[in-house]
Amino acid sequence: MIVDASSSAIVTERALNAIAGRIVAGASAVTNLRRLSGGASQELWRFEVAIGDRSIPAILRRAPGGGRVSPASVGPEMEARLMSAAGARGVPVPPVLYVLAPEDGLGRGFVAGFVEGETLGGRIVKTEALASARAVLARQCGQILARIHALDANEFPGMRRFTPLELLDEWQAAYRATGTPRPVFELAFRWLRANCPNPPERPRLVHGDFRNGNLIVGRDGVRAVLDWELAHVGNPMEDLGWLCVNSWRFGAMEKIVGGFGELVDLFAGYEAEGGAADFASIGWWEIFGTLRWGVMCAGMPHAFREFDRTVERAVIARRASETEIDLMRLLTAHPAH
Amino acid sequence: MQDQPHPHEIVASVAxxxxxxxxSTFQLRVAANALDIAHRQLELSPGADxxxxxxxxALLEHGGAxxxxxxxxxxxxxxxxxxxxxPGLAAHLWETTLAKLAVDQPAYSGYRAALRTLRQTYPSTSSG
Structure with a gap:
């Protein structure tokens, strides 16, 4: 099937023009609409809202085709609510300008202000221009995570809740559903079950996808935290461990935190902002996070065959093996069970 | 055993x-990477399999598919x-996983690190 990208853009532009005044009061039109690559689970469009002689850069984040929201996702409306609440508590986020309504004819999604900066993980860990950011990123991530985890989870009803054991059940079922046997994943599930942490005394709001690649970074450090769709309620260490998964170090393997920093700085930032968590379990959460990314990749061949026959999807599917080599390294370094 | 999608599916999606x-330049680079995976699999997987x-x-003490x-x-x-x-399980899983990475992502940091370490532990480890 050949997607007629140009007509899709025209339809989107017409619909955005109609709601320009709701995105920014007093605006009458949008300009320079273009689809951004990246965002396998979401459509991203960039445009400017024209108001008088000014133009305000904005991003439309929309469910693919307008309506396909994965069951694991909180949905774009909740995502926008979470971002606004987090922003009010000092978490850097793109400002939410407008949440789409059904009558807008654009499907489900929201419009946020455009934040200038780097999002590509490979550049964030390497480029000379961001050396000053790398010096502070781990500590900043700790501070930001502590603020996210201080949000009141009860303000967001309907959010899924998981104890560590329930998370294992959830991801083990997802792995089994792929139908492909993976001896290395079996070893990891076995080890994780044998060493499973207790449920946290106070479950927290967890971002669910806080990692290098979902952060907008400038010379001063983190400018915005993106991609809130996998938020849930659970153990705050899940976010800290996910940030340390080797896949998100983009080749800078020696820098455990996101390929840019050290655990000691991540923990110090977390504590400085009043966060308290079981730091000793970081190894468990790193292994869990590695396995979780592996199961996500292992589920891609199904998505590729059923509804998203893109090259990008095929290539992500073939990243499952990177988690197997990381799991082998991590599991052979821990005592056997 | 190599992962999926199969090379024929990858090649068809690139076409x-x-x-x-x-x-976009980004998409073209992804497509080239996808063809590299298919190419390496056609070249390497018959031997690795x-x-x-x-x-x-040897591990399971019987044959099969x-x-x-x-x-x-x-x-x-x-x-x-x-x-x-x-006995033999860890070595088998390392060898099998290395053979997958040699196809999927020979530049991956975890693969390069494993090769460096394993050449000392298991001298017979293939370089991929």
Whole structure:
């Protein structure tokens, strides 16, 4: 099937023009609409809202085709609510300008202000221009995570809740559903079950996808935290461990935190902002996070065959093996069970 | 045993992509990477499959097809009948995983690191 990208853009532009005044009061039109690559689970469009002689850069984040929201996702409306609440508590986020309504004819999604900066993980860990950011990123991530985890989870009803054991059940079922046997994943599930942490005394709001690649970074450090769709309620260490998964170090393997920093700085930032968590379990959460990314990749061949026959999807599917080599390294370094 | 989608599916999706009207530099790079994976698999997996089958046959003490033997090994690990202290299991899993990375992502940091370490532990480790 050949997607007629140009007509899709025209339809989107017409619909955005109609709601320009709701995105920014007093605006009458949008300009320079273009689809951004990246965002396998979401459509991203960039445009400017024209108001008088000014133009305000904005991003439309929309469910693919307008309506396909994965069951694991909180949905774009909740995502926008979470971002606004987090922003009010000092978490850097793109400002939410407008949440789409059904009558807008654009499907489900929201419009946020455009934040200038780097999002590509490979550049964030390497480029000379961001050396000053790398010096502070781990500590900043700790501070930001502590603020996210201080949000009141009860303000967001309907959010899924998981104890560590329930998370294992959830991801083990997802792995089994792929139908492909993976001896290395079996070893990891076995080890994780044998060493499973207790449920946290106070479950927290967890971002669910806080990692290098979902952060907008400038010379001063983190400018915005993106991609809130996998938020849930659970153990705050899940976010800290996910940030340390080797896949998100983009080749800078020696820098455990996101390929840019050290655990000691991540923990110090977390504590400085009043966060308290079981730091000793970081190894468990790193292994869990590695396995979780592996199961996500292992589920891609199904998505590729059923509804998203893109090259990008095929290539992500073939990243499952990177988690197997990381799991082998991590599991052979821990005592056997 | 190599992962999926299969090389024929990858090649077909690249062909479909190339017939679209416009392509960004990013998308073209992804397409080239996809063809590299298919290419490496066609080149490397016949040999890797033979040695994997031999190791599985020795571990499980009977022959069979790759998928079936892998399923049996997965079940043995899930049930606790086998673990990393089972003779030959760790070496088998390292070799099998290295053979997958040699196809999927030979530049991956975790793969390069494993090759450096394993050349000391298991001198017979293939370079991929």
């Amino acid at each position: 479909e992509f190339l017939r679209a009207e416009s392509h 033979v040695t994997e089958l031999a190791r599985l046959t 790759l998928t079936g033997l892998n399923r049996e090994l997965a079940q043995a690990i899930a049930s606790g009948a086998m673990n990393l202290s089972t």
